[in-house]
Amino acid sequence: MTLLEARHVTKRFGGLLALDEVSLSLQKGEIYGLIGPNGAGKTTLFNVLTGLYSSDNGEFFFNGEKLIATKPHAVAERGIARTFQNIRLFGNMSALENVMVGRHVRTRAGVIGAVLRGSRTREEEDGIRSRAFTLLQYVGIAEYANNLSSHLSYGDQRRLEIARALATEPKLLALDEPAAGMNATETAGLKKLLEIIRGDGVTILLIEHDVKLVMDLCDRVAVLDYGKKIAEGAPQQVQRDPAVIEAYLGGVLA
Amino acid sequence: MSRWEKLKRNPRAAWAAFILIAVLLAVLPFLADTLLSRSWVRIIDFVLLYIILALGLNIVVGFAGLLDLGYVAFFAVGAYLYALLASPHFGIHLPFWALLPLGAGVTCIFGVLLGAPTLRLRGDYLAIVTLGFGEIIRIFLNNLNAPINITNGPQGVNKIDPVSFGGFSFNQTHQFLGVNFASVHNYYYLFLALTLLVIFISMRLQDSRIGRAWVAVREDEVAAKAMGINTRNIKLLAFAMGASFGGVGGGLFAGFQGFISPESFTLIESIMILCMVVLGGMGNIAGVVLGVVLLVALPEALRYIGPFEQALFGRVIVDPADLRMLIFGLALILVMLFRPAGLLPSTTRKREFAGEEEMPVNSEVSA
Numbered sequence: 001m002t003l004l005e006a007r008h009v010t011k012r013f014g015g016l017l018a019l020d021e022v023s024l025s026l027q028k029g030e031i032y033g034l035i036g037p038n039g040a041g042k043t044t045l046f047n048v049l050t051g052l053y054s055s056d057n058g059e060f061f062f063n064g065e066k067l068i069a070t071k072p073h074a075v076a077e078r079g080i081a082r083t084f085q086n087i088r089l090f091g092n093m094s095a096l097e098n099v100m101v102g103r104h105v106r107t108r109a110g111v112i113g114a115v116l117r118g119s120r121t122r123e124e125e126d127g128i129r130s131r132a133f134t135l136l137q138y139v140g141i142a143e144y145a146n147n148l149s150s151h152l153s154y155g156d157q158r159r160l161e162i163a164r165a166l167a168t169e170p171k172l173l174a175l176d177e178p179a180a181g182m183n184a185t186e187t188a189g190l191k192k193l194l195e196i197i198r199g200d201g202v203t204i205l206l207i208e209h210d211v212k213l214v215m216d217l218c219d220r221v222a223v224l225d226y227g228k229k230i231a232e233g234a235p236q237q238v239q240r241d242p243a244v245i246e247a248y249l250g251g252v253l254a
Numbered sequence: 255m256s257r258w259e260k261l262k263r264n265p266r267a268a269w270a271a272f273i274l275i276a277v278l279l280a281v282l283p284f285l286a287d288t289l290l291s292r293s294w295v296r297i298i299d300f301v302l303l304y305i306i307l308a309l310g311l312n313i314v315v316g317f318a319g320l321l322d323l324g325y326v327a328f329f330a331v332g333a334y335l336y337a338l339l340a341s342p343h344f345g346i347h348l349p350f351w352a353l354l355p356l357g358a359g360v361t362c363i364f365g366v367l368l369g370a371p372t373l374r375l376r377g378d379y380l381a382i383v384t385l386g387f388g389e390i391i392r393i394f395l396n397n398l399n400a401p402i403n404i405t406n407g408p409q410g411v412n413k414i415d416p417v418s419f420g421g422f423s424f425n426q427t428h429q430f431l432g433v434n435f436a437s438v439h440n441y442y443y444l445f446l447a448l449t450l451l452v453i454f455i456s457m458r459l460q461d462s463r464i465g466r467a468w469v470a471v472r473e474d475e476v477a478a479k480a481m482g483i484n485t486r487n488i489k490l491l492a493f494a495m496g497a498s499f500g501g502v503g504g505g506l507f508a509g510f511q512g513f514i515s516p517e518s519f520t521l522i523e524s525i526m527i528l529c530m531v532v533l534g535g536m537g538n539i540a541g542v543v544l545g546v547v548l549l550v551a552l553p554e555a556l557r558y559i560g561p562f563e564q565a566l567f568g569r570v571i572v573d574p575a576d577l578r579m580l581i582f583g584l585a586l587i588l589v590m591l592f593r594p595a596g597l598l599p600s601t602t603r604k605r606e607f608a609g610e611e612e613m614p615v616n617s618e619v620s621a
Contacts, residue, residue: 076482090473093466101470104483105482115454124463
């Protein structure tokens with residue numbers, strides 16, 4: 001069953017065609033890789049998908065419904081959560097607080113609830129806290145719950161971003177280079193974590209430069225180059241695609 | 255934090271401290287009256303009033319990180335609303351209990367109105383636009399005496415009804431249990447009650463889903479959006495809450511003074527309130543309270559420099575009025591130099607200014 005479908009998504013920045021009629025579809029429960037040379041438009045696709053940019057043309061269908069001119073917060077509410085290529089945690093909040101913020105969209109307490117703090121608000125607040133802590137355990141950094149997020153190691157910050165994204169209860173988790181800057185051990189740990197997340201029924205859209213990780217993990221891969229999708233399919237198949245080799249290594253070698 | 259937890263674990267000490275503070279606050283005006291002078295009771299009243307204002311601004315600047323240089327506009331709107339609806343100017347005399355929530359509500363709307371166009375702005379640009387709003391309100395108040403006289407222009411509004419509940423007027427001296435409660439004493443207890451209420455609301459908001467969303471917006475707006483926070487609404491909420499505190503403060507100010515004019519609502523007033531928030535420690539409620547106490551009381555205390563010089567040198571060498579502002583400015587600079595995060599910084603702000611050195615780093619363990 002199709003979870004996300006992109007149809008002819010186009011995005012221009014002035015004269016630059018960052019996304020050129022990109023179409024792809026993600027099946028529920030799969031890990032879908034998005035690869036391509038630097039500047040190919042991968043992150044732009046993420047930004048358009050999550051509502052940070054508006055697309056010039058084309059549309060997304062998520063869970064059978066159209067995402068129309070959707071604001072980022074509404075995208076999160078529909079069930080798409082993301083992480084960022086250059087980690088964007090709330091640096092001066094603790095790890096636990098970061099994840100608690102992720103619960104915002106699934107909770108309701110307003111000003112009056114916060115001020116009166118009735119039993120319903122207290123229960124909700126307890127739920128937020130315990131769920132956030134569980135998620136920290138889930139990604140394996142519960143021991144740093146009360147540490148400032150900006151003081152975590154690089155790999156742990158990436159994990160924290162994933163925990164924060166999971167706190168919004170996403171159906172689709174969009175990860176922008178989660179292994180960037182990680183050493184081999186950390187990457188292996190990440191791979192295990194992503195497999196567990198997929199096992200729990202979350203579909204994953206993954207931008208990654210670590211070829212080994214992509215080949216091992218992804219069910220299907222799409223390759224972007226200069227904003228165009230040049231290949232799609234199983235990782236091994238894409239790996240041998242002449243167009244992909246040319247995009248990565250240049251025309252001379254191909 | 256640790257001291258707080260110690261207190262929590264020792265309920266007896268906590269109760270003792272609580273009762274001590276309660277008694278102190280209850281007798282404070284009489285202490286000031288006998289030990290210092292009646293004018294100090296008035297100064298304490300103003301301290302309380304400014305705590306309400308500063309805590310309102312703290313929501314906008316401290317929690318949500320939106321630098322607002324036009325906060326006094328809300329103070330002005332609250333004050334004028336009270337003045338126009340409870341004075342002979344229009345011949346309307348609404349009761350205080352109706353005016354207070356009305357003032358909070360109307361300034362709330364003004365907060366949203368002034369906040370809405372600034373949503374896309376941050377930092378310096380936001381500061382400039384809010385500064386403009388503050389001036390616009392003041393200039394309106396100054397000029398809305400023609401063609402229809404609404405605000406009475408620069409002359410201001412006079413003979414504003416004093417605060418009263420039923421038949422109990424706060425402006426008269428009342429005798430209760432053989433103790434005389436003068437006007438400033440009555441207002442002290444009213445302001446104290448409202449200040450405690452505002453502190454309570456601030457604390458509850460800070461430690462809530464809404465409070466976390468404000469901090470998230472301050473820390474990283476893009477990430478906050480992507481995590482499902484409707485940043486437009488959450489910022490407008492901060493403006494509205496902050497403004498309503500300002501509006502309540504304005505209403506109290508009008509009733510307390512009995513006279514207001516646009517001169518009370520100049521830019522310097524906005525800056526002073528911002529100074530109180532920043533000096534005490536942005537985002538920390540106790541810090542803001544301390545900042546207000548110092549910035550209201552210090553200039554008053556420095557008035558004693560004249561007599562002090564007289565006693566020390568036999569004559570006044572430097573005019574105390576000049577020296578007063580000099581020392582005041584110097585004190586501000588020194589505090590900011592030696593405690594850049596404020597006197598009592600919030601935990602997050604402290605981390606922000608301390609940088610990496612002071613906090614324990616656990617990264618080695620995890621890597």
